[in-house]
Amino acid sequence: MSRPEYRIPGQIKTGKLSSSSGPGKTDFPEAKELFVEKLICHDPRTKHLMESEMALSVLPATGAGAEITGVDISRRLSESEMTVIKNAFAEHGAIFFREQNLTEAEHITFARRFGEININRFFAKHRDYPEIAMVSKEPDQVANIGGGWHTDHSYDQEPAMGSILIARELPPSGGDTWFANMYKAYETLPVDLKASIRDLRAIHSARHVFGSRDDMDMLKKTRGRIGNPEAADALHDSEHPVVISRPLSKKKALYVNPGFTIGIAGWSERDSESLLGKLYKHAIKEEHITKYQWKPGSIAFWDNRATWHFAQNDYQGFRRIMHRITINGCPLESAFADTKKAS
């Protein structure tokens, strides 16, 4: 089977991206206090909170993710605060924080509250903190890392839960990250398409992305920042349900992605490409996506089981340094596993 395109040609155009969310426009609607109220009133775990403790606000974006305000994540967060953050993460697939000032050690401490840290096999590591992967681009480098729609680690048998990315050094403009909401992508599929994919499984691979074949231009240009091709070559492809039940929240999400999905199990290359192309086109509809504009102190924490992301490469000649910590996940179940067991 030929390699899939890491990027989807022609479907995301720069003009369209900037017009959907240009300067002066916000992805975060106003007056979302009701949502916070909903968290307090309807979640039994947060019902007991005193109002004074509830400085956190959760502001859902129109496409994917939600911004959380009113919290300093460099300090030890209370269980109540952690509950709100975890609920928002589960509900929206990505959470964003602004004006945070975390040291590397505090970044690691925050990440550990969500699970065990996954030390990435392919990314360059921080000199002093191997838990931190360096996502970097120097002024003289042309290719960026993650410059196509994908979700991390789908090539693993137990895909990582998600990553916490901190902006350390930013270009004067550009370098935004797009997120696409895979809950919405699934929910809004036509009924017949939903029915046709419910029992399918897809094959995911890292070899064409991180392996030694070097058949992608992007790879040749990111050597040194991404490495260890032998480890990628040795990886076995993974198979996951096309529609998963997100662990814990049990929300249904579309789980295929242009970066690492190489086909539908048991299907021909042609049929696989046809179906995946249809799903991908639907997934990146404007109403499912959000552009996150980085500022000093910005943090994005995304769930690989509920979102895709895409790092825009439009800041040639400038340095962009991001620190990423990835948290381990678990095996993924079909959203319809219970139905199957019952039948």
Ligand SMILES: [Fe+2]
């Ligand atoms: Fe990524």
